[in-house]
Amino acid sequence: MIELSSEISTSTYLILTAVAFAAGFVSAIAGGGGIITLPALLWAGIPPLDALGTNKFQSVFGTLSSTVNFLQKGQLQLKPLWPGLIAAIFGSLVGTWTVTRLGGEDLQILLPILLIAIALYFALSPRISDIDSKPRMGTGVFNLSVGSGVGFYGGFFGPGMGSIYALAFAALLGYNMRRATASTKPLVLATNTTSMILFILGGHLLLWLAISMSVAQFCGARIGSNLVISRGIQLIRPILILTTVAVAVKLLLEA
Numbered sequence: 055m056i057e058l059s060s061e062i063s064t065s066t067y068l069i070l071t072a073v074a075f076a077a078g079f080v081s082a083i084a085g086g087g088g089i090i091t092l093p094a095l096l097w098a099g100i101p102p103l104d105a106l107g108t109n110k111f112q113s114v115f116g117t118l119s120s121t122v123n124f125l126q127k128g129q130l131q132l133k134p135l136w137p138g139l140i141a142a143i144f145g146s147l148v149g150t151w152t153v154t155r156l157g158g159e160d161l162q163i164l165l166p167i168l169l170i171a172i173a174l175y176f177a178l179s180p181r182i183s184d185i186d187s188k189p190r191m192g193t194g195v196f197n198l199s200v201g202s203g204v205g206f207y208g209g210f211f212g213p214g215m216g217s218i219y220a221l222a223f224a225a226l227l228g229y230n231m232r233r234a235t236a237s238t239k240p241l242v243l244a245t246n247t248t249s250m251i252l253f254i255l256g257g258h259l260l261l262w263l264a265i266s267m268s269v270a271q272f273c274g275a276r277i278g279s280n281l282v283i284s285r286g287i288q289l290i291r292p293i294l295i296l297t298t299v300a301v302a303v304k305l306l307l308e309a
Contacts, residue, residue, distance in 0.1 A: 066098050067266060074267035078116035078274025082123075083282050085216020085238060088113060091267070092212070093169065093302075103154065104260055107253030109212065111264040114246045116271030117216075120279035121239040127283055130236040134193065138201035139244045145205025146248040153210045154256055168211050169302035191226040200226065201241065208245035209252075216242050235282055 062070075073094045081087025088109055095105035124130040156164070200222045208215040216238050223234035253259060 062098060062100075062260070062263060067263060070094055070098060070263060071266045071270045074112050074116075075270035075274040077113075078119070078271035078276075079278035079281075080274075081113070081116055081216055081271075082120040082275040082278030083235070085218070085220055085235070085242070087116060087271075088212045088215065089169070100260065103253075103256075103258040106153065106212070107250070107256070107258035108260045108264045108267070110246050110250040110253055111259055112267035112271050113212070114243065114250050115268040116275040117239055117243040117246060119272040119275040121243055123276055123279040124236040124239060124283075129232065129283060130239065132240060135237060135240050137194070138197035138241055141197055141201030142205035142208070142241045142245045143248045145202035145207075146209035146245040147252070149206035149209025149211075150249040150252040151209075152206075154252070154258070166302040166306045170299070173299045173302065189226065189228040193227065196222070196226055204241070205245045205248075208242065209249040212246070212249070215245065232282060 070091075074091055077087035077090040080090060091112065092105060092109045095109055096102065100108065121130070125132075200219070204215060204218055204222070207218070216235075219238035219241055220231070220234045223229040223237050224231060227234075229237060
């Protein structure tokens with residue numbers, strides 16, 4: 055069953071809500087907000103599956119906020135993205151089903167390994183331009199492979215998904231970074247919404263905490279998406295790397 059309350063203290067609620075605001079801001083700019091919120095939820099002592107479910111719930115509203123903002127500002131076209139959206143939903147279904155079949159002990163070992171892998175991705179990936187470049191892949195192949203593959207990852211784990219999508223749009227379709235960032239939002243929204251529904255059906259959700267964090271995510275994402283439109287995304291990578299490595303080391307020591 056979904057938990058309406060838990061043993062989480064009021065101060066922890068407030069801290070996690072503030073973290074969600076920061077994550078919504080960061081995720082709207084560069085993706086990867088889950089790298090901030092999921093480790094924070096685990097750090098608070100929430101069981102892994104409940105942490106994943108709560109993280110999906112609150113991240114949906116942050117992504118919805120930035121998606122609507124990009125649409126309103128004319129930075130996003132939905133029509134070319136529909137095949138990728140369908141592929142992402144299918145991938146998310148399979149990924150979420152897979153992660154809910156794993157036990158809590160398996161996740162405690164797997165999560166820090168995945169966090170370290172994501173930190174390495176941010177540290178080693180080349181700088182991406184704000185200028186459109188020549189596509190390296192057709193949109194049909196891109197939608198099928200990237201949409202379903204990253205959708206699976208998003209359903210299974212999630213943190214860094216927006217950044218991976220954005221990197222794929224820029225590296226494979228030649229999108230400039232603003233266009234790539236805006237285009238990721240509907241795909242992330244479809245992936246997380248699908249995964250969220252499955253987690254809710256499985257009872258892996260701390261409802262009041264999820265609602266509190268959702269409101270903060272929505273506000274932070276609105277501010278962050280406005281910054282994307284006006285300035286770009288140059289200052290986010292170091293924050294994500296440091297946060298991810300610190301929490302991954304902590305989880306490995308505990309495991």
